[in-house]
Ligand SMILES: NC(=O)c1ccc[n+]([C@@H]2O[C@H](COP(=O)([O-])OP(=O)(O)OC[C@H]3O[C@@H](n4cnc5c(N)ncnc54)[C@H](O)[C@@H]3O)[C@@H](O)[C@H]2O)c1
């Protein structure tokens with residue numbers, strides 16, 4: 569099939585390359601010229617395992633453009649994969665979705681054959697039918713489900729293992745209303761060996777939020793229990809090994825530490841909280857889940873002060889800036905509140921991350937420009953005896969932490985074994 573993808577970021581690019589691997593052709597659309605040039609040179613604008621190889625292997629099966637008209641006229645299905653960030657007040661910001669829907673509408677004016685539009689961005693229930701549909705209809709002069717198809721197909725991939733998650737998902741959720749659109753998506757996803765859940769459109773939208781909210785809840789719950797364990801001298805990882813063996817519970821997303829960051833859990837829980845309040849309901853659990861998560865990274869500093877009570881003038885090494893390993897993404901990384909607090913307490917910070925240093929500096933200039941970036945993790949260990957571990961990159965397992973005071977937010981075994989003084993956040 570010929571597919572166009574609007575928004576060539578973490579989801580758009582991975583989804584597009586995944587569809588290409590399944591035998592399709594893709595036109596990527598973006599507003600960012602840098603991304604367009606890089607994609608056309610088969611260079612991934614983001615770091616994601618396996619993406620570069622795939623882009624090189626399938627050169628010729630895709631290209632990128634900023635021209636919506638060209639992309640729509642030369643494809644049968646269009647996925648919207650633009651960002652849906654938070655506004656100041658935590659509510660969902662739909663400005664990218666709205667501008668994409670308008671531009672798709674304009675381009676659809678000239679198109680006769682039945683074209684299917686699929687919302688892949690994470691959007692609150694009601695958005696596809698209440699915002700995207702009317703905008704496309706208004707700008708194209710055509711009617712949804714008669715002149716063009718419309719569906720909502722949330723994405724569940726995790727950064728770092730995104731290609732594998734896209735190609736081997738636990739399930740594919742497709743919210744549709746009309747039979748013609750359903751047939752197109754059934755065909756497109758046929759090669760993927762996973763249960764296909766067909767629902768109405770707003771149920772598909774809600775499945776995405778409920779999934780992310782539940783996973784975030786699992787981690788915050790584990791961290792709350794983990795904080796109790798720490799006080800009682802109990803290893804919470806052992807506790808959740810025992811808990812997770814109950815098949816009703818499952819062992820996943822119970823890794824205690826300094827909490828969840830990233831481009832999804834924080835903004836999606838916030839958006840769901842705002843929506844719940846708008847509906848006149850009280851999001852009691854969701855608010856607690858967020859509150860636990862906001863406090864958790866600062867536990868690192870509390871524990872550090874047990875061993876280094878005065879941080880003023882001290883150099884502290886921070887290992888890891890990405891919100892998790894195997895990505896260069898720093899959106900809502902726990903490294904930000906940790907480094908911010910260290911600087912407020914008068915410490916100097918030297919840091920290393922294999923992929924995310926440039927992004928961190930650009931994304932958080934208020935702290936990013938006040939810290940030192942090392943060329944290797946060893947350089948951090950040479951610069952100071954006081955180390956905080958924020959992201960569990962594999963290479964941090966290969967270091968010798970002898971003589972160091974390490975406070976670990978993610979459980980790096982090598983540090984646990986070799987450090988002079990070792991404190992785990994919840995173990
Ligand atoms: N990152 C993830 O792991 C993940 C996983 C599942 C779902 N999601 C959801 O997918 C959506 C995209 O997330 P992302 O992380 O890929 O975002 P991203 O910021 O990496 O990518 C979005 C892209 O859209 C482009 N864009 C913005 N406005 C545009 C427009 N009008 N026309 C064309 N391109 C435009 C941006 O330049 C950017 O390249 C969000 O709704 C997110 O919640 C993300």
Ligand SMILES: O=c1ccn([C@@H]2O[C@H](COP(=O)(O)OP(=O)(O)O[C@H]3O[C@H](CO)[C@@H](O)[C@H](O)[C@H]3O)[C@@H](O)[C@H]2O)c(=O)[nH]1
Nearest residue numbers: 723724725726727787821822823827828829830832891892
């Ligand atoms: O047991 C765990 C698991 C994760 N985390 C943290 O949780 C955050 C999110 O991790 P992960 O879920 O692996 O990364 P994302 O790429 O943000 O993926 C989540 O968000 C995506 C965007 O919606 C969804 O598609 C995925 O299904 C969902 O897992 C990271 O900061 C992790 O360090 C923990 O602290 N403990």
